[in-house]
Amino acid sequence: GENVEQHPSTLSVQEGDSAVIKCTYSDSASNYFPWYKQELGKGSQLIIDIRSNVGEKKDQRIAVTLNKTAKHFSLHITETQPEDSAVYFCAAGRGGSQGNLIFGKGTKLSVKP
Amino acid sequence: DGGITQSPKYLFRKEGQNVTLSCEQNLNHDAMYWYRQDPGQGLRLIYYSQIVNDFQKGDIAEGYSVSREKKESFPLTVTSAQKNPTAFYLCASSGGASLTSTDTQYFGPGTRLTVL
Numbered sequence: 030g031e032n033v034e035q036h037p038s039t040l041s042v043q044e045g046d047s048a049v050i051k052c053t054y055s056d057s058a059s060n061y062f063p064w065y066k067q068e069l070g071k072g073s074q075l076i077i078d079i080r081s082n083v084g085e086k087k088d089q090r091i092a093v094t095l096n097k098t099a100k101h102f103s104l105h106i107t108e109t110q111p112e113d114s115a116v117y118f119c120a121a122g123r124g125g126s127q128g129n130l131i132f133g134k135g136t137k138l139s140v141k142p
Numbered sequence: 143d144g145g146i147t148q149s150p151k152y153l154f155r156k157e158g159q160n161v162t163l164s165c166e167q168n169l170n171h172d173a174m175y176w177y178r179q180d181p182g183q184g185l186r187l188i189y190y191s192q193i194v195n196d197f198q199k200g201d202i203a204e205g206y207s208v209s210r211e212k213k214e215s216f217p218l219t220v221t222s223a224q225k226n227p228t229a230f231y232l233c234a235s236s237g238g239a240s241l242t243s244t245d246t247q248y249f250g251p252g253t254r255l256t257v258l
Contacts, residue, residue, distance in 0.1 A: 033184070063246065072148075072232055072251040073185070118184060129200075130247060132177075132184030 031056040033121050035133025043141055048109050050136045052119035053101040059121040062095060062102045063130070067116045076117075077104070109140045145169065146250035148233050153255045155220070155227070163218045163253045165233030172237035174216035175247060178202060179230040191216055192237075220255065228257045 032055040042048050054062075063078035079086045079093045079102065086093050090109075095102040102121075106113055116137050122130040146167045155161045165174065173192045177185040187200030191210040205224025210216055216235075220227045231254075234247040 035184070038182075065249070072146075072249040073234075075246060075248065078246060120185075129187060129190070130185075132186075134182060134184045 031059055031121055031131040033119060033131045033133045035119050035136060037136060038134065039137045039139075041139045041141065042109050044109060044111060046109055048104075048106045048113070048138055048140075050104045050117055050119070050138070051101060052103070052121070052133050053099075054121040054131075055100065056121070056123075057097075057100065058123055061122050061130075062093070063120050064091075064093060064104050065118045065120070067118065067135070069115075073118060106138075109138075111140050111142050114138055114140045146233060146235055146248060148231075148250035148253050150253060151251065153253055155255065155257050157257055158222045160219055160221050161255065163220065163231055163233075163255070165216045165218065165250055166214055167216075167235045167248075167250075168214060169235055169248065170213070171235035171248075172213070173235060174210070175234040175236075176200075176206070176208065176216070176218045177232045177234065179232060179252075185232060188218065188231075227255055230254050 035052045060081035065073040066076045067073045077091050077093050079095050090107045092105040116135045118135050119133040120130040149164045175190040176188040179185050186202050188206050189208040191197035194213050197208050197210050207219045232252045233250040236247045
């Protein structure tokens with residue numbers, strides 16, 4: 030089955046710097062890769078996702094890149110702000126009716142003002 | 143407003159008692175999911191349902207039960223057979239009118255269950 034590894038487990042950056050979180054997956058059949066942000070006391074919110082037919086996707090300060098050959102994908106946050114501080118989870122799964130996702134263990138991002 | 147609601151936010155249970163966590167969605171999604179989150183671990187799938195009156199076990203279904211009598215509702219029961227039930231439980235749903243949206247899972251705010 031699918032196995033997702035996420036690194037680093039904790040990340041601390043200065044406000045304005047960039048943050049990068051990386052995930053690797055094992056199942057070459059996985060074709061859907063979402064990223065979720067979890068803030069204290071809240072559920073997980075989808076912030077960006079990418080499908081296997083593209084290599085990069087951007088949404089304002091957030092971008093995700095996918096390398097299918099190497100089976101890894103990364104989350105990039107530019108110009109970080111204190112409100113970006115949260116736990117971020119990556120996930121990998123197959124599309125279609127099942128929609129099962131396997132999640133990484135999370136990265137706690139701290140943005141220092 | 144459209145979305146997923148979970149109740150209660152915090153729940154305390156005595157050892158040996160069953161407890162049911164509520165999850166409701168008004169997004170007209172076909173699929174619903176229950177995940178468990180423990181410190182230092184990713185989300186693990188407990189049960190999922192792709193359609194009303196049907197559900198499948200996830201990776202850690204032992205000690206849990208679910209029902210899907212209505213499209214909008216997917217309650218999770220944590221039974222006394224669950225050895226270590228203290229955790230944060232997240233419900234999610236997916237599957238709108240567009241095929242490309244079927245993968246995206248939207249999460250509720252979660253329920254934190256503590257066994258005393």
